[in-house]
Amino acid sequence: MDAMVRELSYAQAIQEAMAIAMDMDERVFLMGEDIGVYGGAFQVTGDLVERYGTERVIDTPISELGGAGVAVGAALTGMRPIFEFQFSDFATLAMEQIVNQAAKMRFMLGGEVSVPVVMRFPAGSGTGAAAQHSQSLEAWLGHVPGLKVIQPATPYDAKGMLLAAVADPDPVMIFEHKLLYKMKGPVPEGYYTVPIGKADIRREGRDLTIVATSIMVQKALDAAATLEAEGIDVEVVDLRTIRPMDKQTVIDSVKKTSRLMCVYEAVKTLGIGAEVSAMIAESEAFDYLDAPIVRLGGAETPIPYNPELEKATVPQVPDIIAAARDLVKGVR
Amino acid sequence: MAGASKAVTDSRANLPFVYRQYSAEQLREVLHKMYLIRRFEEGAEDSYTRGLIHGTMHLSIGQEASAMGICMPLGEDDQITSTHRGHGHCIAKGAEVKRMFAEFFGKTTGYCKGRGGSMHIADVAKGNLGANGIVGGGIPIAVGAALSSKMMKTGKVVVSFFGDGANNEGAFHEALNMAAVWKLPVIFVCENNGYGMSTSTARSTAVKNIADRAAAYSMPGVIVNGNIFSEVAEASYKAVERARAGEGPTLIESKTYRHRGHSKSDRNRYRTKEEIEDWMSNRDPITLFENELREFGFIDDKGIEAIRGAVAQEIADGIEFAKTSPSPEISETGNYVYTEQA
Numbered sequence: 001m002d003a004m005v006r007e008l009s010y011a012q013a014i015q016e017a018m019a020i021a022m023d024m025d026e027r028v029f030l031m032g033e034d035i036g037v038y039g040g041a042f043q044v045t046g047d048l049v050e051r052y053g054t055e056r057v058i059d060t061p062i063s064e065l066g067g068a069g070v071a072v073g074a075a076l077t078g079m080r081p082i083f084e085f086q087f088s089d090f091a092t093l094a095m096e097q098i099v100n101q102a103a104k105m106r107f108m109l110g111g112e113v114s115v116p117v118v119m120r121f122p123a124g125s126g127t128g129a130a131a132q133h134s135q136s137l138e139a140w141l142g143h144v145p146g147l148k149v150i151q152p153a154t155p156y157d158a159k160g161m162l163l164a165a166v167a168d169p170d171p172v173m174i175f176e177h178k179l180l181y182k183m184k185g186p187v188p189e190g191y192y193t194v195p196i197g198k199a200d201i202r203r204e205g206r207d208l209t210i211v212a213t214s215i216m217v218q219k220a221l222d223a224a225a226t227l228e229a230e231g232i233d234v235e236v237v238d239l240r241t242i243r244p245m246d247k248q249t250v251i252d253s254v255k256k257t258s259r260l261m262c263v264y265e266a267v268k269t270l271g272i273g274a275e276v277s278a279m280i281a282e283s284e285a286f287d288y289l290d291a292p293i294v295r296l297g298g299a300e301t302p303i304p305y306n307p308e309l310e311k312a313t314v315p316q317v318p319d320i321i322a323a324a325r326d327l328v329k330g331v332r
Numbered sequence: 333m334a335g336a337s338k339a340v341t342d343s344r345a346n347l348p349f350v351y352r353q354y355s356a357e358q359l360r361e362v363l364h365k366m367y368l369i370r371r372f373e374e375g376a377e378d379s380y381t382r383g384l385i386h387g388t389m390h391l392s393i394g395q396e397a398s399a400m401g402i403c404m405p406l407g408e409d410d411q412i413t414s415t416h417r418g419h420g421h422c423i424a425k426g427a428e429v430k431r432m433f434a435e436f437f438g439k440t441t442g443y444c445k446g447r448g449g450s451m452h453i454a455d456v457a458k459g460n461l462g463a464n465g466i467v468g469g470g471i472p473i474a475v476g477a478a479l480s481s482k483m484m485k486t487g488k489v490v491v492s493f494f495g496d497g498a499n500n501e502g503a504f505h506e507a508l509n510m511a512a513v514w515k516l517p518v519i520f521v522c523e524n525n526g527y528g529m530s531t532s533t534a535r536s537t538a539v540k541n542i543a544d545r546a547a548a549y550s551m552p553g554v555i556v557n558g559n560i561f562s563e564v565a566e567a568s569y570k571a572v573e574r575a576r577a578g579e580g581p582t583l584i585e586s587k588t589y590r591h592r593g594h595s596k597s598d599r600n601r602y603r604t605k606e607e608i609e610d611w612m613s614n615r616d617p618i619t620l621f622e623n624e625l626r627e628f629g630f631i632d633d634k635g636i637e638a639i640r641g642a643v644a645q646e647i648a649d650g651i652e653f654a655k656t657s658p659s660p661e662i663s664e665t666g667n668y669v670y671t672e673q674a
Contacts, residue, residue, distance in 0.1 A: 029483065055483070061513065066472045066506025073476020076461060077411070079483060081476075096503070100466050101473060108452040109462055110445030111668035145669050169671035 003188040011044045011181040013155035014120075017162040018045070018082060020191055022052055025080060028166060029056040031071055032084030032120075033064075041086045042122055042181050068094035068119070072102045072171075075117035080166060087133045088121035088175060091141070102171040103146030114169045118162070124177040124215060124265055125310055131302035134310075136266035138175040138213075139275075142242040148172045148196055149243045153217035155185040157240060160194030168196060177215040177265070199246035201253065205235035207328050208259040211250055211276050213239045216263040216315060223320035232328050242272055247279055254285040259327055261294040265314045268297025294327050296320060347628055349566035350404070356630045360639070362404065362561065363625060366396040366618050367643040369420040372429050375647045376419070376436055376450070380596065384655070385436045389450040390417040394559075394591035397617030398523050399424040401556075401564025402491060402586070405572045411459040411477050412491045413470030416451050417523075417590070418463030421493050426458035429646055433654035441657040447668060459488075467528075468494060468501030471520070475507045478518035478581075489575045490518045491568075497528025499542045508549040508583065517575035519568065520583045523558060525590045530602040543585035551581050558588030559617040562624070589615070 008016065021028045029052075034041060036049040036059040049057040060067040064085065071083040085091055091098065102115050125134035142149045148170060152158040158176065165172035202217060203224055212220040217238045224234035237253050239245065254260050260280055262273035273295035280286060280293065299313040344352050350359060373391045380389060392399065399420035403412070406425070414421040422432060427443065435442025436450055443455055454462035461477060464470040474492030481488040498504050499522055511518050522542045526533060539545060546553025554571070556563040564586055571582035589611040593600050600608070625631045 027484075061506070061509060063506035063510060065503055066475070066510055069469075069472020069503060069507065070476040070479055070510060073413075073461075073473035073478075074480045074483075075476070076473065077477040077480040079480045096466060096469060097472065101464075101469055105462070106671065107668045108444060108448040109454045109456065109668075110443070110447045111672075112444070112454065112456045113461075114671050148670075169673075 003190045003192070005186045005188045007184050008155050008187040009181065010155045010158050010176070010183045010185070011042060013159040013187045014044050014162055014176065015046050015048065016187070017159040019048060019051065021082070021163060021166040022056060024191065025166075027078065027080040028082065029058065029079065030082050030084065031058045031060055031067060033060055033062055033067075033086045035059060035084050040084060042178060044181065045084065064090045064093035065097060068097040069101065071117050071119070072097050072105070072115055075115045075171075076105060076113055080116055082118045082120065082166065084120045085122070088123035088137055089132050089135050091121060091137055098141065098147070098173070099144050103144045106170070107146060115171050116169050117171045118165045118174065119171070120174045120176060122178050123175045124179060125303045125314055126179045128305065128307060128310065130305040134303035136175070136264070136298065138173075138242055139266055139271040141173050142272070146171065147243060148241070149175070150196055150241045151175045151214040152194075152240060153180070153214050153238050155183065155187045157194050157200075159187055160192050161196065161240070163191060164193040164196050167193065172196065175214065179215055183218070197241045197244045197246055199240055199249040200238045201235065201249065202238045203234065203236040205233040205257065207233045207257055208261060208324055209235045209237060209250070209253040209257045210261045210263055210320070210324070211237045211239055212263045213242065213272060214265065216265060219315065219317050220263055220320055222317045223324060226317075226321050227324055230325070232324060234324060239272070245275070245279070247283070250276060250280065251283045251285045254280055255288045258288050258290040260289065261296065261323060261327060263296045263315050263320055265298050267300060268295055269300065271297060273297050291327055291330060294323055296323055348562040348624070349569070350562040351628055351630070353569070354404070359625060359630050360635065362400050363618075363622060363631065363636070364639045364643065365423060366400055366621060367639055368429060368646065369396045369399065369423045370618060371643050371647045372423060372432065372650075373419055375433070375651055379436070379651060387449055388596045389436070390595050391592040392417045392420040392590060394611060394617065395523055395525060395588045396420055397561040397621060398558040398564055398586040398588050401561045402493070402521050402568045402584070404565040405569040406459075406489065406491065408459060409486070410489045410491070411461055412493060413461050413474040413477070414463040414493050415470065415495055415498070416463060416465055416467070417495065418453055418493070419450070422453050422455055422460050422463070425455065425460045427455040427460065430650035430653040433650040434657050437654040437657070438659060439654055439657035440660050441653070446660050468498035468503040470494065471498065471503050471507040474518055475511045475516060478511065478516035479514065481517055482514070487576065488517065489572050491521055492518060493521050493523060495528065496522060496524040496526065496533045496537065496542060498522070499545065500536060508545075508551070508581070511581040512549040512551050515578065515580035517578070518581045519571045519575060520581060522583065522585045524585055524587050527594070527602065529594045532602070541585060543583055546583035551583055553583045553585065555585045555587065558586030559615050559620060561617065561621045588617070
């Protein structure tokens, strides 16, 4: 019998996944700043402290480096910590533990250990929090062998990928766009996983492949609905994992549509778009391209406070529509 | 104390801690291990000079009593995190020198299968969670291991070794604070050898004693002469008891000295020949311990010679093992980045 499917928000889906993980495995516990009685800055942990107690839902001091290191050490010695950063920007304070320790420990010790830590990063702009609380730094971590980096775009994937992350023996970094927390969608009850390293074709189409990540998946789908009325049939690929990247799904899609656009919120240069574009240029799909590849990414500026400026720094639905038209009509 | 009669025990009543606490056999084994650390590092240095080991290494020659004293009260299940100057800690926690040499030679028989080298030497089976190339990197990890011990109720105590340089890293302060707030079974051991690379503690550190910083985190701060084995072991013993009783962490500052430079690139321009000579001639930890053992009647010259001979043989065998062990295949470069999944 199929599990009961309800409408849950993205934040509720993550919370449910954490509760299931703690129910299933007593080694799983949560750490982070103000995740206990406060419920987390974005209310993702919510009332979990009431259900699981302060020994399994641990409020840390404001010590991102130390906290991340404690999570790494606990994972190294048999526990399964889920560490919440209050904002993904604060990963900058903990890069040492993430990049030098968590990512490399297994390798440096010749496979004698593993570090099954999950780190959650509320990311992205759109909340008026300005330059130090709005960044999209997933490509930074995606550059590091030893880490797995995922960006679920729906409540369903948020739950399934978090449960996959907890079950994974290696460090998994989850970037959760803050504007997605309130997004609702169907989520089955109970345990299920969505595999890390597999992209998802969210909309099939013939004329153009849009590879999108995180919140840009929904924006690409919204753009595709408009473009459909104009006779432009868009295929939307939700990358879901940026390391290890599901190259084959993207290659196959581009071979079908012969056009590629990458849409992501992080700063445009040296990012996911460059990686996907280069990957296609190096693949057999290159010969199928009918037009230059297009990247739509964040502006080359910090995220501004003013709401109109803030919106203008990241790709919006009209930007995607305009770029898609130009690409399909050969303007570019 | 197996074999020690009441008369013998009584005769030790006025001796320093370790001579009351441990058997003659155990103490002779400590001397053996101190020699093993010294000769291992001399052997590694010699192999480096001969081009058999590449990269760099950080020698702890002169700090052997600190490593041995801290590890003396630890059980095999207890854990440590170590530093870039970690060869002594590794041997003190029970590692075999042949597998350490093999690691330094980059061979598959090494503790890290040739992937880590000197700076990441580890022996997980014996509770050494690894040396660390990042100053202060292992300190929060040790706190995490202590959190595991508390949550899983294993009774394990975790020791975090670090140097004086690390006490000015943020990780040190964040980790000590959390360990104290959560009363974790962890012991912070600062081996203060006077210099963070070339910068003396006087020039780098606002407090006179690093142990003074314990007050900021409401834990005992203990200063010991790191070159006197008994002093170190006694402080460690008390800290272990405190940790096992659930009373929380201790900061031990073990004041010591490294005879060699920071690493192989060091020209020793920041300290005088006289200073180095003084530590080597007058405060060598092995000489001090050996003299005490002899004075208190725990060993004679013949016994010392036997230890030196056995160590020389172990070192020679270890280097030979490393030389003749296979190197990893180039095709295996990508191994161990992620856990292999069936």
